[in-house]
Amino acid sequence: MIDMEDDEMVADMAAVSVDQMIPSSVSENLALPESVMGAEVVWTSSDPELLSEAGEINRQEEDARVELTAQITRGEASVTRTYKVTIRQDAYLMYGFDFDTPAQDGALAPMEGSAGTGSALLEGTASITEDETRGSVLQISNEEGAKGVNYLRLPEDTFSEVKPAGYSVAMWVNIGEETFEHSALFEADADAAYPLTRIGANLIARINANAYSDVMGALLTTSGERGVWQHVAYTVDPQGIKVYLNGELVGQEVKDISDCFLNNKTGISQATDVMVGSGYIWDDEDVRDALFDQVQVYCGVLGAEDIQELYTSTQ
Numbered sequence: 684m685i686d687m688e689d690d691e692m693v694a695d696m697a698a699v700s701v702d703q704m705i706p707s708s709v710s711e712n713l714a715l716p717e718s719v720m721g722a723e724v725v726w727t728s729s730d731p732e733l734l735s736e737a738g739e740i741n742r743q744e745e746d747a748r749v750e751l752t753a754q755i756t757r758g759e760a761s762v763t764r765t766y767k768v769t770i771r772q773d774a775y776l777m778y779g780f781d782f783d784t785p786a787q788d789g790a791l792a793p794m795e796g797s798a799g800t801g802s803a804l805l806e807g808t809a810s811i812t813e814d815e816t817r818g819s820v821l822q823i824s825n826e827e828g829a830k831g832v833n834y835l836r837l838p839e840d841t842f843s844e845v846k847p848a849g850y851s852v853a854m855w856v857n858i859g860e861e862t863f864e865h866s867a868l869f870e871a872d873a874d875a876a877y878p879l880t881r882i883g884a885n886l887i888a889r890i891n892a893n894a895y896s897d898v899m900g901a902l903l904t905t906s907g908e909r910g911v912w913q914h915v916a917y918t919v920d921p922q923g924i925k926v927y928l929n930g931e932l933v934g935q936e937v938k939d940i941s942d943c944f945l946n947n948k949t950g951i952s953q954a955t956d957v958m959v960g961s962g963y964i965w966d967d968e969d970v971r972d973a974l975f976d977q978v979q980v981y982c983g984v985l986g987a988e989d990i991q992e993l994y995t996s997t998q
Contacts, residue, residue: 690759694757706768722755724754730747741770744773746769777981803838823959835975842957848920851984852882854868856912856975858909859910865887875964878891878943879954892944894939903934923938923940
């Protein structure tokens with residue numbers, strides 16, 4: 684039982700509570716409390732330009748380590764806690780495809796600002812069409828049961844630079860009524876084998892690469908709509924997966940999946956089969972009818988504000 688009149692006990696318990704609030708790595712601002720259980724908390728940072736005492740981060744081109752110290756005081760009792768926090772690198776666009784430039788012999792050059800230089804390939808009858816809402820977009824149509832037939836193949840090196848800073852996938856998509864709910868809007872694997880990452884038409888997002896995580900069931904507040912344009916995004920880092928719809932967080936799983944980013948043959952950086960509208964590692968059929976626009980893959984995790992900005996700036 685906690686004796687709230689015992690300053691030393693309260694300070695110790697407040698310190699335990701603070702321990703649970705500070706992650707080992709961050710890609711978004713931290714909410715640093717000024718008071719916990721009636722104990723005052725004063726923060727100091729070893730590098731305020733990277734991580735301020737208010738919890739604001741300044742991401743750099745590479746990961747950076749900062750020591751964050753909490754002085755927790757209740758009456759005459761005081762406890763000091765020091766945390767080593769990694770500020771994850773700023774996310775950068777590895778590949779983006781906006782479909783505004785016509786294909787050359789089925790090959791699409793990446794959009795301006797992409798770090799990668801490879802081309803995406805229109806497989807089968809996948810094509811660029813004009814949409815009255817969004818202009819030039821990717822159209823994918825398949826017969827029932829089709830697997831690896833008509834889809835967009837992204838460059839093999841799409842995930843090659845992914846590090847523990849994680850990755851993000853974003854796109855505009857208009858899914859037709861006929862598409863099976865488990866069909867992959869996006870999947871990256873190794874020739875229908877692990878490692879794997881994907882997001883389905885039902886917005887279930889997954890990674891299986893040395894470790895496993897998914898956002899489904901009660902973790903997901905919506906599976907989206909059919910027949911309308913929606914902005915879909917998901918982010919993955921060693922702390923788990925987040926799914927966004929139209930700029931808003933709709934699901935997440937917080938889980939230690941650090942092993943997914945190991946530099947071995949089943950780490951996610953080894954996923955070289957990267958597809959839009961297809962993904963049959965679990966024998967799921969390709970999407971039957973869908974339109975795609977602004978397909979983007981980032982090295983690094985986009986924060987909630989980044990996702991919201993991406994949604995509003997590409998509407």
